[in-house]
Amino acid sequence: MQPVLKVQALSKSFRSRAGIFKRKHIQVLREISFAVGPGETLAIIGETGSGKSTLAKLLAGADHADCGQILLDGKTIEDDGVRQNQCRHIRMIFQDPTRSLNPGITIGDMLDDCLKYNTGLTSLQRNKKIKITLSRVGLLSEHYEYYPHMFSGGQLQRVALARALILDPKVVVLDEALSSLDPSVRAQTVNLLLQLQKESGLSFILITHHLSLVKHMSDQLLVLSRGKVVEYGNTASIFAQPKSKVTQRLLNV
Numbered sequence: 001m002q003p004v005l006k007v008q009a010l011s012k013s014f015r016s017r018a019g020i021f022k023r024k025h026i027q028v029l030r031e032i033s034f035a036v037g038p039g040e041t042l043a044i045i046g047e048t049g050s051g052k053s054t055l056a057k058l059l060a061g062a063d064h065a066d067c068g069q070i071l072l073d074g075k076t077i078e079d080d081g082v083r084q085n086q087c088r089h090i091r092m093i094f095q096d097p098t099r100s101l102n103p104g105i106t107i108g109d110m111l112d113d114c115l116k117y118n119t120g121l122t123s124l125q126r127n128k129k130i131k132i133t134l135s136r137v138g139l140l141s142e143h144y145e146y147y148p149h150m151f152s153g154g155q156l157q158r159v160a161l162a163r164a165l166i167l168d169p170k171v172v173v174l175d176e177a178l179s180s181l182d183p184s185v186r187a188q189t190v191n192l193l194l195q196l197q198k199e200s201g202l203s204f205i206l207i208t209h210h211l212s213l214v215k216h217m218s219d220q221l222l223v224l225s226r227g228k229v230v231e232y233g234n235t236a237s238i239f240a241q242p243k244s245k246v247t248q249r250l251l252n253v
């Protein structure tokens with residue numbers, strides 16, 4: 001089976017100031033490689049500062065790698081930092097949806113803008129698509145007219161999910177997207193994600209500190225330490241027998 005997403009030797013560094021004239025070069029990701037199949041979930045765990053969010057941003061096209069490739073369905077969408085216009089197929093959901101939602105526009109208008117800029121759908125078709133998407137994530141048609149402040153935290157994460165799904169992506173990157181939810185809302189959201197995955201073969205990249213979520217949701221697990229992959233493989237096997245010291249520490253074994 002061809003992977004939906006393949007990442008080959010992705011590296012990223014940042015330059016930061018280390019004095020008035022000096023600049024420091026920080027290597028944040030080093031030759032990261034992995035593959036995710038259709039309908040699969042890959043969890044990424046690692047200590048704080050290990051490069052998880054940076055990797056998420058590279059995948060979603062919010063930043064560019066220095067070198068390496070990202071392939072979607074076998075086609076290269078980023079090659080040594082040069083991105084093709086394929087961002088709609090990899091979408092990202094962040095921990096705090098309020099920071100990525102414009103408080104001044106209704107949810108319906110926000111979703112409509114997304115469709116206007118990225119598809120050639122007519123107004124009628126866009127309206128239909130928005131209503132279907134709201135219902136897919138467990139929201140109501142009336143929510144079209146709501147502003148972000150009118151939603152609860154759990155509902156806002158569904159709005160973020162609707163915004164990710166409206167363009168029919170193949171991969172959704174969840175960067176601590178479930179962390180701020182209280183346990184019962186988190187459980188509902190996890191069930192919704194699993195149901196959507198079953199229905200449409202979506203693939204997820206799950207970045208989280210919650211090991212129970214990793215165990216429950218992921219097929220594969222990748223462990224990052226200081227920007228390098230220290231362990232990668234089947235989640236159940238790694239939980240049963242973690243090989244690297246970093247994984248053993250993260251899993252508390």
Ligand SMILES: Nc1ncnc2c1ncn2[C@@H]1O[C@H](COP(=O)(O)OP(=O)(O)OP(=O)(O)O)[C@@H](O)[C@H]1O
Pocket residue numbers: 014015016026028046047048049050051052053054055
């Ligand atoms: N724009 C930037 N400029 C300079 N350094 C950066 C930049 N973005 C991230 N970094 C550095 O890259 C490293 C990895 O950061 P990143 O946010 O990817 O880690 P993380 O694994 O997601 O951490 P956490 O679990 O705490 O969210 C950190 O040392 C961070 O300071």
